[in-house]
Amino acid sequence: MKSLWNDKEASGSEGDPLRLRVYTSRLLGQEPSLVLHGGGNTSVKTTATTLFGDREDLLYIKGSGWDLATIEAAGFAPVQLRVLTRMAELPRLTDTEMVRAQRAAMTDPSAPTPSVEAILHAIIPFTFVDHTHADAVVAISNTPGGEARIREVYQDRVLVVPYVMPGFVLARKVFELSRGLDWSRYEGMVLLHHGIFSWGNDARSSYERMIELVTTAEDYLQKKKAWTAVRRVTSSTAHGVNGVELELARLRREASLLRGAPMIAILDDSAEAAGFAGQPEVASIASRGPLTPDHVIRTKPTPLGVARGQFRFRRSLRRGIPRVFRPPRDAGSEAARPGTPLDGVARRGNRGTRPKCQGCRDCR
Numbered sequence: 207m208k209s210l211w212n213d214k215e216a217s218g219s220e221g222d223p224l225r226l227r228v229y230t231s232r233l234l235g236q237e238p239s240l241v242l243h244g245g246g247n248t249s250v251k252t253t254a255t256t257l258f259g260d261r262e263d264l265l266y267i268k269g270s271g272w273d274l275a276t277i278e279a280a281g282f283a284p285v286q287l288r289v290l291t292r293m294a295e296l297p298r299l300t301d302t303e304m305v306r307a308q309r310a311a312m313t314d315p316s317a318p319t320p321s322v323e324a325i326l327h328a329i330i331p332f333t334f335v336d337h338t339h340a341d342a343v344v345a346i347s348n349t350p351g352g353e354a355r356i357r358e359v360y361q362d363r364v365l366v367v368p369y370v371m372p373g374f375v376l377a378r379k380v381f382e383l384s385r386g387l388d389w390s391r392y393e394g395m396v397l398l399h400h401g402i403f404s405w406g407n408d409a410r411s412s413y414e415r416m417i418e419l420v421t422t423a424e425d426y427l428q429k430k431k432a433w434t435a436v437r438r439v440t441s442s443t444a445h446g447v448n449g450v451e452l453e454l455a456r457l458r459r460e461a462s463l464l465r466g467a468p469m470i471a472i473l474d475d476s477a478e479a480a481g482f483a484g485q486p487e488v489a490s491i492a493s494r495g496p497l498t499p500d501h502v503i504r505t506k507p508t509p510l511g512v513a514r515g516q517f518r519f520r521r522s523l524r525r526g527i528p529r530v531f532r533p534p535r536d537a538g539s540e541a542a543r544p545g546t547p548l549d550g551v552a553r554r555g556n557r558g559t560r561p562k563c564q565g566c567r568d569c570r
Contacts, residue, residue, distance in 0.1 A: 207421045209414050210236060216410070223252045224266055224279050226409035227334065231268070233413060235275030240338040240420065246274055246401070249327040249335045250409075251287060254313065262313075263287040265328050269318025283320040286311040290328035294381040299374045325377035331389050332405035334412035339401040342423035345432065347398045356396050359426045364402075364419065365395040372400070394419050437481035 210233045219225035227250040234248065235241050247268040253261050264284045268274070272281035289311035293299065299307075301322065308320045321327070327335045346355050356366055367383060370376040376397070393415050395403040404419060406412035427433065450473065458471035482488060489511045496507060 230409045230413040239341040246338040247321040267324045283317040301373045304374045333407045340420045343402045369399040438477035439481045
């Protein structure tokens with residue numbers, strides 16, 4: 207992975223921490239393998255003058271519903287830093303109470319709801335904090351023996367945190383693990399089965415640390431020949447749609463009727479998607495669950511598998527609006543003719559989200 211930092215582009219934001227935060231957030235958002243379906247979050251700590259002339263420390267944290275690829279200054283919520291750090295000291299707090307307290311501590315009531323990971327960003331003692339759900343890192347941590355592999359990859363460069371559901375419980379876990387910790391010893395933090403953090407006292411160092419840490423994970427996967435394990439085949443739609451557009455239209459119609467709102471259906475007929483859908487064991491692989499919590503939010507736990515021409519929409523789709531894959535019908539037909547594509551179905555995209563995103567505004 208290459209750094210996209212450009213001195214000329216960044217020079218227009220010098221002296222303005224929030225503008226630099228917007229700039230590097232967009233750099234992260236431009237790399238799909240870092241931010242699954244608009245996920246991830248970033249922050250910057252700064253100071254501001256109150257109405258009474260007092261100076262107070264603030265955390266500008268990515269707001270819910272904003273995509274890092276297109277975020278603007280208005281997409282960051284200013285929250286009183288002292289409130290967030292004191293919240294980390296509480297022994298327990300429900301996520302509902304946490305969200306309410308974070309909103310009450312905002313200095314701009316019109317700003318978006320702060321990320322559920324605002325407290326975690328607050329207790330990391332660096333000006334800029336970046337968090338992504340990097341594919342390469344999650345691929346390693348979700349492999350059997352993942353924690354040992356992560357430690358092998360990074361040695362003592364990162365703090366490793368066991369999986370905890372994002373929100374107050376995660377922030378509290380990191381708060382407890384970091385008591386007396388010399389944060390300057392570490393370049394970042396890996397949350398097993400979730401993602402990775404980097405930090406720095408300037409925007410560039412935090413961003414480029416993220417790129418370096420993810421590149422290290424990619425190099426490890428390359429060494430283990432993980433990339434060559436990806437099955438790629440020519441899609442059955444490569445030389446004509448083969449009736450798939452009509453099937454996609456039927457899927458969209460049924461999904462829209464069930465949801466009671468217009469839905470968007472997207473066909474992914476890339477070599478990787480077709481290779482995956484043509485795997486003989488695709489039904490087993492696809493139903494094992496998502497890689498990260500972000501997948502649960504954005505694409506739901508499991509996809510719906512159907513054979514070409516054998517959709518049973520109402521019965522299957524009532525369980526949710528999942529991503530659709532088409533496994534082989536039998537060993538003598540689809541299995542001998544692999545390369546059937548993947549479909550994605552979702553509501554009309556919200557601000558800053560990709561069309562296939564579920565568009566939830568309250569999860570980041």
